[in-house]
Amino acid sequence: MPTAEQLTAPIAEHGEGPVWDADGGRLLAVDLEQGDLLAVSPGGSTAKRHVADALACVRPRTGAAGDGWVVAARRRFALVESLDDLLSGREEPHMLPALWDDPDLRFNEGGCDPQGRFFCGSMAYGGSAKGGQPVGVLWRLDPDGSAHVALEGLTIPNGLAWSPDGQRAYHVDSPSGEVSLLHVAPGTGEVLDREPWVRLADVLGADPGGVPDGLVVDAEGGVWVALNGAGAVVRLDAGGGLSERVDVGVPGVTACTLGGTGQDDDGTRGGAVLYVTTSTQGVDLDAHPASGSVFVLPVEVAALPPLRFDG
Template sequence: MRAAGEVEQVTPVVAGHGEGPVWCPAEQRLCWVDLLAGDLLSYDPVTGGVRRRHVADVLAAVRPRAGGRLVAAVERGFALLTPDAVELLPEVWADPSVRMNDGGCDPLGRFWCGSMAYDAAPGRGALYRLDPDRSVHTVLTGVTVSNGLAWTRDGRTAYYVDSATRRVDAFDVDPVSGELTDRRPVVTVPAGAGLPDGLCVDADGGIWVALWDGGAVHRYTPDGRLSAVVAVPVARPTACTFGGPGYADLYVTTSRQGLPADDRSPAGALFRFRPGVTGFAAHSFAG
């Protein structure tokens, strides 16, 4: 059940904890974060060059806005980025032991991001939504490690990972309000295969999930059947997204977090794979 093709390392080791990749069509670059360094990274597939920009103490996730700008999740809330400025929005909570972790935009142009305790204590995280008017709403509570969140191409289904559950859950999405309803498990990752982390959805409805401590990315069908396995040469792939011409490339971010100091693997590099299916453009923030 291994997918055809080979995984290619496209950057040196550039991140301590690489996360949250997204293709930015305005620049034709892949953006992702070095989360605990608070840095925004971007990769140009034409030149192979990587840019680094410091944004905040923690930078958990970014998504495109109009005009080449970005919306971001920082340690305890949200920010708006322009090429030369960072506008920090009011903190969502004050507790320094909890931070943002991963997120994405929905078809209505709202930015969602979830949190976790630094020590991953059970139930201390939540899932938040930043609306274009800058209001913030709490959507889920009692979360442990809020991770991947993505919508299908038709916008009718959203997939979500709280890594501690070992599951990928699906929600129905109301096309008018965007409300998430009827949460249900679709995939349960077996013990020993790693923990589900970041995810994305392809144009055929397949769910691609990075497996922390699993050294792989799995593809599942909408009914939860494992349909492809992509081995990654590091223990901790963190997230994946489609990008490049025709959204035919699957990019995978990786982490060095928790690895021994003498580890010589390419953990922390960015990888690319052509899986034979395509993705589609990520939704942008409308604010």
């Protein structure tokens, strides 16, 4: 079993939402409940900027003059014109209207579709009165700035990514123990159906040791899934079979992405680097002091560039 190596010191209470910034040659992630944006260089140095009282997901956007990004803060979407200006404090994000008033709810995880729409799920805080209840919603932000409910009845909506051909959307609602397929109408972004794709207990054994969390899809159509509680990331091939398991070494594995730019920069022999975020929440830090760090592993598959929000 390959083992990911620790890249950074512990930099997050609850690291989440990693995405590769190809223009900046760096990894972006969030410390979710602290509301901090993290920018990590391939060497492991980290820049941090507090953005909101919770920051769940960040993705590139095409509708800005510079290196624009879209983010999901606690209960609203926001637009950024320049990531470097945001990190340096020269820019504040342009916050869009709040989507709900309930203090028990927050955004969690998401991604963009091939048509340039940004989807992000909301859920209840674990310690709230609604924690663990199916009050989660998958929201869709359209390029015109309007927000819509795409799917209801979720509990902990997590990883969301499209296949290389753009025909399949993989999605996780963590308590289900499954990776599901979302059938999304290309023209409208409407979610027409949600069906199970892979039940992790079927490919990993009766007790996978954790629940599916964030995910990323590689250029071959493989789906890399973080197993929160199991200290691992697994790769499912396009047919749903287990093709690889990566040990991370700390139990709170929250999400993963693929990045890197090839042999000249990071020695991955034309492949990508698997980046893994981790959490300190619910973890024995005496036994696992590296929790909250980012971990890395060179892999032999190519990364897909992250899809962009077209607003």
